[in-house]
Amino acid sequence: MGKLVIFSAPSGAGKSTIVNYLLDQHLDLKFSISATSRPPRGTERNGVEYYFLAPDEFRQKVDNGEFLEYEEVYKDRYYGTLKSEVQRILDNGNNVIFDVDVVGGCNIKDYYGKQALAVFIKPPSIEELRQRLIKRGTDSDEVINDRVSKAEYELTFASKFDVVIHNEDLEKAKAEALSVIQEFLSQ
Secondary structure (H helix, E strand, C coil): CCCCCEEEEECCCCCHHHHHHHCCCCCCCCECCCCCCCCCCCCEECCCCEEEHHHHHHHHHHHHEEEEEEEECCCCCCEEEHHHHHHHHCCCCCEEEEEEEEHHHHHHHHHHHEEEEEEECCCHHHHHHHHHHEEEEECCCCHHHHHHHHHHHHHHHHHHHHHHCCCCCCHHHHHHHHHHHHHHCCC
């Protein structure tokens, strides 16, 4: 039976960078592509970074019970994990890695229990998080302010995760994540 590795963090904490690093380490991890109702950013493509759905289409899939977990993160901005996506990966004999918001991470962990390892990536500070979001250059000031406000709330979830990695130094955070994941997968 495959295992599941869940990464959650406030936006800008470095979780996507760490997840991408782990995917490059040949750990037999397959990325669970989340669905979202937000438009693509930059060079994002449907079915690669996310499954991009219109808000009404997303709500219809919720009504049909097609999500393992989902959340309306901002008004009409839904994110969720399709049951079919996780099952597809597990059916192919692979382990699943998730890059999800903190509520979604908690829900997936609750659903799969010991079959899943939940990892929280913690930024050095809220101000550092703000600077990272600004440097990304992908969001307006209003969106950045919303993300920072939400991050303050999301940080209160850290204790609900199996492992908390402090991302003050990206290389150290990557090495710690690799070690934790290798140990979990070898059990």
